[in-house]
Structure formats: structure tokens, C-alpha cells
Amino acid sequence: xxxxxYEVTIGLEVHCQxxxxxxxxxACRAGFGFEPNTNxxxxxxxxxxxxxxxxxxxxxxxxxxxxxxxxxIPPISKWDRKNYFYPDMPKxxxxxxxxxxxxxxxxxxxxxxAFPTGADIPACEGDIVRRVKLDxxxxxxxxxxxxxxxxxxxxxxxxxxxPLMEIVSAPDLHSPDEAYAYLKSLQQIMVYAGISNADMEKxxxxxxxxxxxxPRGQEKLGEKIEMKNINxxxxxxxxxxxxxxxxxxxxxxxxxxxxxxxxxxDTLGESIxxxxxxxxxxxxxxxxxxxxxxxxxxxxERVRQCIPEMPDACRRRLTQxxxxxxxxxxxxxxxxxxxxxxxxxxxxxAPPRKxxxxxxxxxxxxxxxxxxxxxxxxLSPAALADVIxxxxxxTVSANQAREVLNVMWDAPDKDAASAAAELGYKKADSGALxxxxxxxxxENQDMVDLVxxxxxxxxxxxxxxxxxxxxxxxxxxxxxxxxxxxxxx
Numbered sequence: 001x002x003x004x005x006y007e008v009t010i011g012l013e014v015h016c017q018x019x020x021x022x023x024x025x026x027a028c029r030a031g032f033g034f035e036p037n038t039n040x041x042x043x044x045x046x047x048x049x050x051x052x053x054x055x056x057x058x059x060x061x062x063x064x065x066x067x068x069x070x071x072x073i074p075p076i077s078k079w080d081r082k083n084y085f086y087p088d089m090p091k092x093x094x095x096x097x098x099x100x101x102x103x104x105x106x107x108x109x110x111x112x113x114a115f116p117t118g119a120d121i122p123a124c125e126g127d128i129v130r131r132v133k134l135d136x137x138x139x140x141x142x143x144x145x146x147x148x149x150x151x152x153x154x155x156x157x158x159x160x161x162x163p164l165m166e167i168v169s170a171p172d173l174h175s176p177d178e179a180y181a182y183l184k185s186l187q188q189i190m191v192y193a194g195i196s197n198a199d200m201e202k203x204x205x206x207x208x209x210x211x212x213x214x215p216r217g218q219e220k221l222g223e224k225i226e227m228k229n230i231n232x233x234x235x236x237x238x239x240x241x242x243x244x245x246x247x248x249x250x251x252x253x254x255x256x257x258x259x260x261x262x263x264x265x266d267t268l269g270e271s272i273x274x275x276x277x278x279x280x281x282x283x284x285x286x287x288x289x290x291x292x293x294x295x296x297x298x299x300x301e302r303v304r305q306c307i308p309e310m311p312d313a314c315r316r317r318l319t320q321x322x323x324x325x326x327x328x329x330x331x332x333x334x335x336x337x338x339x340x341x342x343x344x345x346x347x348x349x350a351p352p353r354k355x356x357x358x359x360x361x362x363x364x365x366x367x368x369x370x371x372x373x374x375x376x377x378x379l380s381p382a383a384l385a386d387v388i389x390x391x392x393x394x395t396v397s398a399n400q401a402r403e404v405l406n407v408m409w410d411a412p413d414k415d416a417a418s419a420a421a422e423l424g425y426k427k428a429d430s431g432a433l434x435x436x437x438x439x440x441x442x443e444n445q446d447m448v449d450l451v452x453x454x455x456x457x458x459x460x461x462x463x464x465x466x467x468x469x470x471x472x473x474x475x476x477x478x479x480x481x482x483x484x485x486x487x488x489x
Contacts, residue, residue: 010173023161025052036156044161046091058163066103079288088143101138107131114184133170176240223257322352344381386416
């Protein structure tokens with residue numbers, strides 16, 4: 001049968017590291033990019049006698065995620081031990097949650113802009129196509145990072161013990177494009193709310209994919225196939241496309257599917273069988289004797305006071321209040337700190353659309369060139385608004401303003417006008433500039449005649465001649481406008 005004759009059912013288990021200073025059950029530093037095995041202690045290394053202590057901030061962030069996704073928060077949540085024997089968990093068990101997680105139910109909105117390019121997006125009112133049901137969200141500790149080579153493996157325990165949310169969807173997705181949009185939407189919510197950086201390249205957000213096929217019209221779900229080792233949204237989409245095709249071909253050939261776990265190899269573009277018939281009881285869960293249950297009522301009330309607007313509401317506000325193009329609003333929504341910088345730049349007096357362009361394109365480009373994060377940017381939003389201001393009043397061109405920005409970057413105390421003057425850019429006296437332009441045009445009458453005959457390219461050459469003679473350097477755009485005005489008159 002063709003794929004259309006089968007109903008595809010997809011569920012996702014998303015592992016999302018919470019942005020915290022320390023690990024889940026100890027005071028070791030959490031984060032990415034440190035020397036291997038330097039942020040460790042007896043607790044996260046599983047030494048005998050070491051006892052865990054709870055990271056309250058991680059619990060609050062998980063509750064915030066649950067409230068944003070309309071989950072119910074049970075009054076009591078407890079901790080369990082998930083037993084398995086593998087080098088990435090030196091205790092031989094993972095402290096997790098089984099039957100009393102922090103968040104139950106809820107749904108993830110599928111934003112229309114989160115679908116992959118070229119996807120057939122269903123018609124919807126507003127920005128939300130539909131809401132995908134969640135089963136639960138539980139909190140646990142992350143495992144260490146294993147790196148496999150031909151004849152050996154290396155383990156970095158820095159990651160071990162990092163607070164990790166597992167966001168488990170119901171089997172409520174039905175296509176690879178929906179799965180992609182689910183991951184993108186969820187990532188935007190986590191980043192926007194400051195819960196996680198959710199950078200899949202750094203392993204801060206990872207996912208396992210469950211997929212099954214059944215003949216259309218059959219009520220009972222097909223056997224669940226889980227795929228692991230998926231580290232990007234596009235890889236999840238590719239893995240699902242492959243696995244749906246593989247199961248279709250086998251079912252058509254009369255090969256029954258067995259519940260199993262497969263590893264997705266993105267280089268080969270195929271899934272490889274790892275094991276079969278794995279269930280929760282295989283891990284021999286039991287309550288953790290070292291941690292008391294969490295009473296959530298006080299935490300929920302505290303978190304309710306700081307719930308931010310959701311990304312779709314923010315995107316709507318940016319397009320309505322600031323008249324931003326939808327693409328710019330989407331970019332800003334997906335990066336909370338960048339959006340805050342933009343709004344502060346507008347509050348400092350910059351025109352919204354110009355501010356968005358500078359923040360999204362120029363500022364991010366300079367940050368990348370200087371290998372600096374926005375948190376360490378020496379320029380304030382007010383300083384960027386100052387730079388935009390000298391472009392708007394004609395003192396400098398956009399290209400000249402980029403040079404001004406570089407000067408201010410190295411000397412943040414300088415204002416834009418002073419930095420421009422240091423580079424030789426100053427708002428020209430209109431009378432003096434007008435006289436210079438007339439002089440250059442008189443000296444190059446042959447070029448003026450050619451421009452009048454239709455050779456518009458020579459206008460740039462005339463602008464260059466004026467710029468070469470001008471002191472201080474005027475805005476070339478202003479010079480070009482003046483030249484065209486004189487030639488046409």
C-alpha cells in the first residue's frame with residue numbers, strides 16, 4: 001500500500017537542559033564549553049556516601065514551562081531512581097521522576113512560522129495551527145557526554161548532573177513537518193521564557209522520536225519504533241521521512257513491526273536497530289531514598305508572578321505596535337535577549353524598523369566577528385540608537401555608521417557624533433557642500449552630459465569626486481541626491 005493508506009502516529013520525547021548556574025543535585029558549575037571533567041564533585045560522580053541537594057531554581061523553571069504549556073501542577077512531586085548500567089551515569093542510576101512528575105498534561109502550540117520551508121501549512125486563524133497534547137514534563141539529571149571513536153570511547157562528566165527537563169508529548173503528531181514545527185515552537189518558548197538556551201548543536205536540547213504506522217481506519221496503534229541520537233530539527237524530520245518509508249515497505253511485504261529502539265545515523269541517512277521490547281519496568285524504578293517529595297503550592301504561586309507573554313503574543317505585538325515585517329518579528333521572538341535589546345533601542349529614540357534592521361543584521365554580525373555574546377556587548381541600546389540617529393539626520397551613511405559603531409565598541413564612553421568626527425565624518429554645511437558639488441559638476445561637464453543621456457552609472461563616479469574633495473566627509477547618499485537634483489534642473 002502507498003504511505004497514504006497508513007495512519008502515521010508520532011510522539012516526541014524532548015530533553016531540554018535548564019539554564020542554571022549549578023547542577024541539579026550539587027553545587028558544581030553547569031554550562032557548555034569547559035575543559036572536560038573539571039566541573040565535577042563526589043555527588044555528580046556518584047561517590048559512595050555523597051548525598052544530593054535539590055536545585056530550587058531548576059524546579060521553578062520546570063514549573064514555569066508547565067504553566068506556559070497549560071500543564072497541571074500536582075501538589076506533590078517525588079523523585080525516583082532509574083537504574084541502568086552505562087559509563088555516562090557513574091552511580092548506575094539516574095535520579096528522575098516516574099509516576100509523580102512536576103507537570104501533567106498540557107499542550108505545545110504549533111506556530112505557523114515554525115514549519116519548515118515548503119511545508120503545506122494548514123489554514124489557521126492567527127499564528128497557531130493547532131495544539132499538540134502533552135503527556136507530562138518531568139525533571140531529572142542529565143547524563144555525561146560520551147564520544148565514541150573506532151576502538152575506544154571518552155567520557156566527559158561535566159554534563160552529568162545538569163538539570164534536564166523531559167517533555168513527553170502524547171502520540172498526537174502525524175507528519176515529519178509537524179514534528180519539525182513542534183520542536184521549533186517548543187525551542188522558541190523555552191528560549192523566549194529564559195528557561196533554556198535550547199541550542200541543539202550544543203546538546204542543550206535533544207529529542208527521541210517515536211513513530212508507528214497502522215492501516216487507515218484501524219483504532220489500535222501500530223508497534224512503536226523509537227529513534228535516538230537525533231540532534232537537530234532537520235535530522236528529526238529526515239529520520240521520520242526515512243522511518244515512515246521503511247515501515248511502509250516492510251508492512252506491505254508482510255513484515256510485522258516489533259517494538260524496538262533504533263539509532264538514527266544522519267550521515268548514512270538510515271536507522272539502525274539497537275534493541276527490542278524496552279519498557280519502563282526494565283529500568284527497575286524505585287523511589288529515591290535520599291530526596292524528600294516536593295510540595296509545589298508555594299513554588300507555583302511564586303512562579304505565577306513572573307509568567308512572560310507567549311511568543312505568538314509577542315510576535316503579534318511587535319508587528320502591531322512597531323509595524324515590523326513578520327520575518328523581523330519572528331527573528332526577534334526567537335531570541336529573547338535580542339528582542340529586549342531591540343525594544344530598549346526603540347525606547348531610546350530609534351525608529352522601530354531601522355532599529356530592527358540594525359539589531360538583527362548589523363549588531364549580530366559584529367558580535368559574530370568579535371566572537372562576543374550579546375550579554376558581553378559593550379554597546380548599550382541607547383548607544384545604538386545614537387548611531388542610528390546620526391544616519392537619520394544625514395551626518396553619515398549606513399556604511400560610515402558601521403565604522404562609527406566599531407569605534408564606539410572599543411570606546412563605549414564616546415557618543416556617536418564624537419566617534420564620527422574622529423573618523424572625519426561630520427554633517428556638512430549645506431551651502432559649502434552645494435558649492436563643492438556645483439564646482440565638480442562644472443569641471444566634469446562631459447560626464448554630466450553622459451548622465452543626462454542615460455548613463456546613470458557615472459553618478460557614482462561624480463559622487464566619488466565630491467567625496468574625495470570634501471572636508472569633512474559628508475554622507476555620500478546626500479551627495480548623490482544633490483548631484484541628481486542639479487543635473488535634472
